[in-house]
Amino acid sequence: MCGIVGYVGNSQAAPILLDGLSKLEYRGYDSAGIAVYDGEKIHAQKACGRLKVLSELTHDGATMPGTAGIGHTRWATHGAPTGSNAHPHFNQDESIAVVHNGIIENYQKLKKYLEGKGFQFVSDTDTEVVAHLLDYYYKEDPMEAILRVMNRVEGSYALGIMFKSHPGVLYAVRKDSPLIVGHGGDGNLIASDVPAVLKYTRNVYFIQNEEIAVLSGESISFYNVDGEEIAKEPSTIDWDINAAEKGGYEHFMLKEMYEQPQTVRDTLSPRIKGGMVDIEELGMSDEEIRGIGRLHIIACGSAYHTGMTAKYIFEGMARIPVDVDLASEFRYRNPILAENDLVIIISQSGETADSLAALREAKSRGIKTLGIVNVVGSSIAREADKVMYTWAGPEIAVATTKAYSAQLIAEYLLAIKFAQVRGEITEQQVVSYLKDLQKLPEQIEMLLSNKGKIQHFANRYISAKDVFFVGRGIDYAISLEGSLKLKEISYIHSEAYAAGELKHGTISLIEEGTLVASVLTQEELYKKTISNIVELKSRGAFVLAVTNTGNTEIEKAADYVIYIPQTNRWFTNSLAIIPLQLFSYYVAVGKGCDVDKPRNLAKSVTVE
Ligand code: F6R
Numbered sequence: 001m002c003g004i005v006g007y008v009g010n011s012q013a014a015p016i017l018l019d020g021l022s023k024l025e026y027r028g029y030d031s032a033g034i035a036v037y038d039g040e041k042i043h044a045q046k047a048c049g050r051l052k053v054l055s056e057l058t059h060d061g062a063t064m065p066g067t068a069g070i071g072h073t074r075w076a077t078h079g080a081p082t083g084s085n086a087h088p089h090f091n092q093d094e095s096i097a098v099v100h101n102g103i104i105e106n107y108q109k110l111k112k113y114l115e116g117k118g119f120q121f122v123s124d125t126d127t128e129v130v131a132h133l134l135d136y137y138y139k140e141d142p143m144e145a146i147l148r149v150m151n152r153v154e155g156s157y158a159l160g161i162m163f164k165s166h167p168g169v170l171y172a173v174r175k176d177s178p179l180i181v182g183h184g185g186d187g188n189l190i191a192s193d194v195p196a197v198l199k200y201t202r203n204v205y206f207i208q209n210e211e212i213a214v215l216s217g218e219s220i221s222f223y224n225v226d227g228e229e230i231a232k233e234p235s236t237i238d239w240d241i242n243a244a245e246k247g248g249y250e251h252f253m254l255k256e257m258y259e260q261p262q263t264v265r266d267t268l269s270p271r272i273k274g275g276m277v278d279i280e281e282l283g284m285s286d287e288e289i290r291g292i293g294r295l296h297i298i299a300c301g302s303a304y305h306t307g308m309t310a311k312y313i314f315e316g317m318a319r320i321p322v323d324v325d326l327a328s329e330f331r332y333r334n335p336i337l338a339e340n341d342l343v344i345i346i347s348q349s350g351e352t353a354d355s356l357a358a359l360r361e362a363k364s365r366g367i368k369t370l371g372i373v374n375v376v377g378s379s380i381a382r383e384a385d386k387v388m389y390t391w392a393g394p395e396i397a398v399a400t401t402k403a404y405s406a407q408l409i410a411e412y413l414l415a416i417k418f419a420q421v422r423g424e425i426t427e428q429q430v431v432s433y434l435k436d437l438q439k440l441p442e443q444i445e446m447l448l449s450n451k452g453k454i455q456h457f458a459n460r461y462i463s464a465k466d467v468f469f470v471g472r473g474i475d476y477a478i479s480l481e482g483s484l485k486l487k488e489i490s491y492i493h494s495e496a497y498a499a500g501e502l503k504h505g506t507i508s509l510i511e512e513g514t515l516v517a518s519v520l521t522q523e524e525l526y527k528k529t530i531s532n533i534v535e536l537k538s539r540g541a542f543v544l545a546v547t548n549t550g551n552t553e554i555e556k557a558a559d560y561v562i563y564i565p566q567t568n569r570w571f572t573n574s575l576a577i578i579p580l581q582l583f584s585y586y587v588a589v590g591k592g593c594d595v596d597k598p599r600n601l602a603k604s605v606t607v608e
Helices: 013-027 051-057 106-115 128-137 142-152 252-258 261-273 286-291 301-318 353-364 379-383 401-422 427-449 453-460 474-490 501-504 524-537 552-556 573-590
Strands: 003-009 031-037 044-049 067-073 094-105 156-163 170-175 181-184 187-191 201-208 211-215 220-223 295-300 322-326 342-347 370-373 386-389 467-473 493-498 514-521 544-548 560-564
Touching: 003 013, 003 094, 003 170, 013 051, 013 067, 013 187, 013 301, 031 051, 044 051, 044 342, 044 401, 067 094, 067 156, 067 370, 067 514, 094 128, 106 128, 128 142, 128 156, 128 170, 142 170, 142 211, 170 187, 187 211, 211 252, 211 474, 252 261, 261 379, 261 401, 261 427, 295 301, 295 353, 301 342, 301 401, 301 474, 301 544, 322 552, 342 401, 353 370, 353 379, 370 379, 379 544, 401 427, 401 573, 427 573, 453 560, 467 474, 467 524, 474 493, 474 514, 474 573, 493 501, 501 524, 514 524, 514 573, 524 552, 544 552, 544 573, 560 573
Parallel strands: 295 322, 295 342, 342 370, 370 386, 467 493, 467 514, 514 544, 544 560
Antiparallel strands: 003 067, 003 187, 031 044, 031 067, 094 156, 156 170, 170 211, 181 187, 181 201, 211 220
């Protein structure tokens, strides 16, 4: 939520800031702004709407001279997406400029306090209090003012700060919102995420909570909350720079769907050794695995949906009881956790505020935690006791596809390992499961190559009002994700239901022609779901079925059938989700929606 950048060095700052913001636009895109010190004054330009409006306004930054600046792309939390609420925000005489990602939770109290001291506010944002509070505490030393502000503000923040009286220096500080520092040859940078600096450097420092970075063109230093200088080692980022570019695809979402075979391979292959699952990276002994009493899988959105799938597998295959929780619920419901439980947090970004808070809640109760995370070095990856990375690379489209697929693979591997160690499956079964998993990339490729058929079908539904997704067991978990994909990018109302639940209320919504997408990949449940399809059809529904090759019985009940290749029943989600992703994508494209940046959403939800 919100992206911040900063640059100080020898080059003109504004074009670099705009370029960096373009890589962070996935974090928020309702307004943008930059501030640059031109040798006399800190000048700012802000614009509502997408970044391109700001780029046009400043001729791609050319109209803003100066070699030090900060920038912001916003996902509004406090105050509407207007020009006055866009960042950067200033103190009264515009000698201090601030960009912020996060939420200052006690901003109303601070605002009242500052207004009482004569400070005047021009925006509705929580961020503006930071600019005025810095002014209030600033005497001669920016560091002292920043430390005092850190003592007063509550909530989460990543801040980029410039003081007119200290030209050529940027200050950055974070608490519970991501922030990195890039060490470039021609200057130094700050950013909310790595893609924003990749064009300029691969040497990156990860700032920890409540640390402060001070950057000039030539130097970078770090300080702790007591103002003492601390040493930090840079990390080298080895991502392919093209990974964060569209590479000829119309949208990032399409590109990322096509990257799924590779993502699955990358997440799977390093963890298969000698025909067995090897997750030594977790440092979990067999005794520890055998001792697990219950798993608590905690996540948000699509990551939660992979957890729903994993519940069926951990329980069915490894016979370990599993609770799956939405992170926003888990953190406030005083959950019952036992000493030998394992909490698994799943997150692409590793920064989702609720997931991070759930992780901390579990840790504070002394429960072991394992993060399944995509972004290396992110907060959840750093704070979890153990981390299993999903090697999906940068995911830019707001709607997740490849990270979702990678999360499933990580969960399958854990389930197989746990099941084997606990004596629930034999070595032969492991070998057979792994063979099936290794076939997935090719099978996904095959499904993707069938996109024409799905595009054709999707074009018929661009003006649908409601779509329902139904299934049983793992097919219900797949339906949840299919439904989320459709509604988030095409804005068509859609719901997912356990097929057996329909007649307890929802079936009353079915009218002549209502599209129902049914998922039938679990052989022992085919007949049950087919009965539900028949009930739906007799109320006028048009039924699309996604099912396994060979299940021709469905053709008598459904109107349109998409077959997926044969795989083990535990892994069908990885295949059945592909046509559903494609369907959502083509409906959204057909409707002319902004597929990669759906309205009201942002990629990394760092506020609760
Ligand atoms: C939907 C989507 C979201 C995320 C959710 C969790 O397409 O991407 O539902 O899955 O916001 O995000 P992470 O995985 O970053 O914790």
